[in-house]
């Protein structure tokens with residue numbers, strides 16, 4: 001390193017420290033357990049888009065339920081403030097705030113893909129005329145599989161019933177107008193539109209309100225996969241009028257590996273008894289659940305989509321995380337910090353390694369969340385090796401086939417110093 005380089009780097013580190021010093025959410029980082037690098041220092045953890053970090057309190061929330069199980073046994077279902085039978089209700093208000101929904105529209109249950117299947121059972125009701133599902137080109141494989149198998153399950157052929165919209169040749173992100181065009185083009189043949197809130201590869205935020213409007217105009221049902229949106233950007237599922245949505249809670253919602261997932265059904269559909277639905281005992285009238293009646297009496301909320309009594313330990317971990325999000329001031333406060341961090345990383349990338357790294361995520365703030373998708377400009381360099389070297393240097397980030405290193409500064413626990421350190425390490429590697 002030349003002395004000029006060293007001076008620049010030192011003044012940049014001081015600038016990052018100053019940004020941390022004036023960050024009103026800086027203290028939230030202490031609520032999390034940050035994994036350590038081989039040398040004992042904290043990792044630069046930029047992979048919260050894949051698996052968020054545990055809160056310090058998570059273990060206590062889970063331990064409390066293990067203790068209650070040990071002391072109360074089966075009585076824990078109905079005893080105490082965290083009685084297990086209604087435990088999921090403890091999560092409803094906070095979870096609905098994260099996705100911008102009314103409490104009766106949100107429930108935590110199952111995994112994301114399971115919930116997607118359950119909601120497609122209800123909302124994909126193809127007719128000979130209206131039978132198509134619109135997804136994105138290169139959708140996350142699980143979403144693609146779910147949709148494809150739902151189509152086959154109805155005796156239809158994905159070759160004619162599954163349609164996609166993607167980036168134009170030579171582009172990385174989808175032109176929002178192309179989505180609206182595709183909806184108009186397929187019009188009356190379109191049964192369901194199932195798009196991500198935030199695209200997992202490029203980090204592109206979809207124009208959800210516009211998509212709902214265009215979908216409803218042609219008579220289609222509109223659902224979103226919020227896996228990369230929930231906990232990343234503020235959402236307004238109710239006001240935008242989405243019909244349904246699903247998400248996982250282990251990415252930006254820090255509820256742990258394999259965490260229990262979430263789902264949303266707009267309240268205009270909740271009382272609709274004509275919707276086909278797979279049923280289980282956890283969806284029927286709570287007061288009569290243990291009377292073992294076999295006449296289904298749906299709970300008058302989205303809880304009627306529940307099947308099984310849910311995993312308490314996973315819900316305890318989610319509670320710990322949602323309490324920290326509340327303590328931070330919720331999604332509006334988190335997004336305000338996130339926008340500062342996005343601008344800061346943009347600036348460092350431009351100034352320090354703009355000649356060697358290309359960001360394929362959208363540039364305008366309203367079209368992106370906290371995830372960056374970076375490509376090494378020099379095509380002769382193997383991006384995968386660059387990613388491996390980053391990991392060796394203590395930066396946790398991820399590699400997504402075919403060419404992208406994804407990094408996500410998460411406002412809850414990523415510091416401005418982390419962002420600076422990441423760029424400095426990447427600069428050294430390239």
Ligand SMILES: *Cc1c(COP(=O)(O)O)cnc(C)c1O
Pocket residue numbers: 111112113114140142143196200225227228248
């Ligand atoms: C993470 C992710 C999933 C994962 O599905 P699970 O059912 O939680 O395993 C599915 N779809 C998208 C778009 C994702 O980003």
